[in-house]
Amino acid sequence: MAEVLRDIINIIAVFAIPLILLVFLGWGFFKKVKVYEVFVEGAKDGFNTAIRIIPYLVAMLVAIAIFRASGAMELLTTVIAPITSLFGMPPETLPMAIMRPLSGSGSLGIMTELMKTHGPDSLIGVMASTMYGSSETTFYVLAVYFGAANIKNTRHAVPVGIIADVVGMLAAVWIVNLIWK
Amino acid sequence: MLNYIWISLIAIGIFVAVGNDVRDEIQNTYRNGVPLAAQVEVRQYTSGTGQRWEGVLVIPAATFNSFYSIESGSAEVHQPVTITTLETGKSSITLPIGDTTPVLWKEMVKGGSAKDKLSGKVFDMRVSQDNRMAQLMFEIEPIHFVKMKAVTQAALDIAGTAVNIALGLIGIMALWLGVMKVAEEAGLLKVLTRLLTPITRRLFPDIPSDHPAVGAIIMNVAANMLGLSNAATPLGLKAMEELNKLNPKIGTATNAMVTFLAINTGGLVLIPATAIAVRATIGSANPGIIIGTSIVGAGCATVAGVIASKLLQRLPRYNKTEVNNG
Numbered sequence: 001m002a003e004v005l006r007d008i009i010n011i012i013a014v015f016a017i018p019l020i021l022l023v024f025l026g027w028g029f030f031k032k033v034k035v036y037e038v039f040v041e042g043a044k045d046g047f048n049t050a051i052r053i054i055p056y057l058v059a060m061l062v063a064i065a066i067f068r069a070s071g072a073m074e075l076l077t078t079v080i081a082p083i084t085s086l087f088g089m090p091p092e093t094l095p096m097a098i099m100r101p102l103s104g105s106g107s108l109g110i111m112t113e114l115m116k117t118h119g120p121d122s123l124i125g126v127m128a129s130t131m132y133g134s135s136e137t138t139f140y141v142l143a144v145y146f147g148a149a150n151i152k153n154t155r156h157a158v159p160v161g162i163i164a165d166v167v168g169m170l171a172a173v174w175i176v177n178l179i180w181k
Numbered sequence: 182m183l184n185y186i187w188i189s190l191i192a193i194g195i196f197v198a199v200g201n202d203v204r205d206e207i208q209n210t211y212r213n214g215v216p217l218a219a220q221v222e223v224r225q226y227t228s229g230t231g232q233r234w235e236g237v238l239v240i241p242a243a244t245f246n247s248f249y250s251i252e253s254g255s256a257e258v259h260q261p262v263t264i265t266t267l268e269t270g271k272s273s274i275t276l277p278i279g280d281t282t283p284v285l286w287k288e289m290v291k292g293g294s295a296k297d298k299l300s301g302k303v304f305d306m307r308v309s310q311d312n313r314m315a316q317l318m319f320e321i322e323p324i325h326f327v328k329m330k331a332v333t334q335a336a337l338d339i340a341g342t343a344v345n346i347a348l349g350l351i352g353i354m355a356l357w358l359g360v361m362k363v364a365e366e367a368g369l370l371k372v373l374t375r376l377l378t379p380i381t382r383r384l385f386p387d388i389p390s391d392h393p394a395v396g397a398i399i400m401n402v403a404a405n406m407l408g409l410s411n412a413a414t415p416l417g418l419k420a421m422e423e424l425n426k427l428n429p430k431i432g433t434a435t436n437a438m439v440t441f442l443a444i445n446t447g448g449l450v451l452i453p454a455t456a457i458a459v460r461a462t463i464g465s466a467n468p469g470i471i472i473g474t475s476i477v478g479a480g481c482a483t484v485a486g487v488i489a490s491k492l493l494q495r496l497p498r499y500n501k502t503e504v505n506n507g
Contacts, residue, residue, distance in 0.1 A: 033366045038362050042361060049418050053418075066332050068335065069336075070197040070332050129453075131478070132455070134481075136445060142183075145438075149424065149425035155434045156182075160493060164482045164483065170481075171482065
């Protein structure tokens with residue numbers, strides 16, 4: 001099972017992008033689009049978009065970096081661990097749940113650490129990796145995507161993102177506890 | 182709301198850092214000015230104008246843990262060490278930070294004078310006859326304001342990292358934007374868009390169903406589901422730019438944008454490749470066991486996000502900034 005799975009992942013990783021390139025550009029050529037010229041025309045905007053997101057990215061990442069470096073995470077964990085334990089979340093996995101929406105590399109580090117300490121096939125290991133797969137780095141996505149459109153007033157995007165994260169984490173806890181029993 | 186969260190992250194971070202540093206000073210967490218006993222297994226000895234020993238510093242776990250009052254501390258410490266004695270008889274110790282360095286010392290480096298090593302004074306060093314073993318008492322340089330220094334460093338480092346991330350996007354952005362442009366001209370996106378119109382019209386009632394934004398959204402979601410994050414981000418940014426062309430109030434998010442972000446932050450992936458890869462590396466018997474659970478988790482998150490975006494967009498506090506529902 002694991003073997004088959006790894007093969008599928010490898011095949012997708014190897015073939016997806018070349019295939020998309022071939023189909024899209026090939027289709028364009030077939031439809032008599034001047035593929036090279038049009039490609040270059042479209043690609044020109046890449047630079048501007050990337051540059052436009054820099055201020056948004058700096059603002060967001062600096063705030064998150066300060067929060068992480070201060071040790072506030074440990075404090076937050078001790079404060080809300082008693083509450084999340086009621087939902088069946090082991091306190092060890094709480095930093096994972098808090099870090100997931102804030103930092104991709106941070107949560108990857110926590111997940112790796114938890115699995116090394118408790119074993120990848122333990123309840124904590126499975127839950128941590130499920131949590132990692134159950135959400136995106138919400139605040140990074142917010143900064144980058146809204147940066148690309150120069151959006152400063154995000155309206156209800158942040159509460160929506162937080163609701164989605166909380167639901168995702170609780171769903172991960174629920175489903176892992178369910179299959180564990 | 183982002184304003185509150187943003188300032189909270191920064192303010193809480195700084196206050197907690199100050200609090201932690203004050204606590205460390207009061208408790209003398211880093212044992213400033215207190216000598217510690219250790220043994221050195223000498224690997225290399227050189228003498229010239231002074232003397233120099235290189236080797237491994239060994240401290241039993243119990244000694245180390247009780248010295249720093251750590252409850253569940255590290256195992257026995259094996260730490261590379263260099264000790265130099267000048268002609269004047271003054272000895273100093275250098276502990277370069279490496280893989281075997283105890284966690285606490287790695288933490289302490291942030292408050293020390295050098296970035297990658299701890300240094301200190303040596304008292305009372307006794308070397309065995311054959312120059313192979315040494316007993317010594319040493320005292321690490323005074324360590325202060327570890328958290329505040331860490332906060333400063335993190336803020337400055339990440340500002341640079343942010344720029345690198347953005348610059349790294351330029352090439353990949355250009356590639357995908359070029360491909361998308363060709364697909365657009367060839368009418369391929371229209372075909373995709375038409376196929377999925379029943380879904381997209383419900384999710385994004387404000388976007389005309391043949392608008393290029395729909396094509397970019399579909400491509401982004403597809404790339405995300407397949408785990409092609411390299412392609413997903415550029416396509417997502419393209420979608421946001423297209424959505425922004427329909428935005429009646431520049432600088433303010435539209436309903437469609439927030440729904441689109443909800444789908445993205447939910448992070449629905451068919452195969453969570455990163456997590457599976459890490460599990461396999463650590464030696465899981467069944468790395469893929471999390472595929473099903475992740476789909477449930479991310480599925481719930483995505484559905485909750487979309488529903489929340491649809492409900493919250495009606496609240497007056499989020500609507501008053503909107504010119505119309507566009």
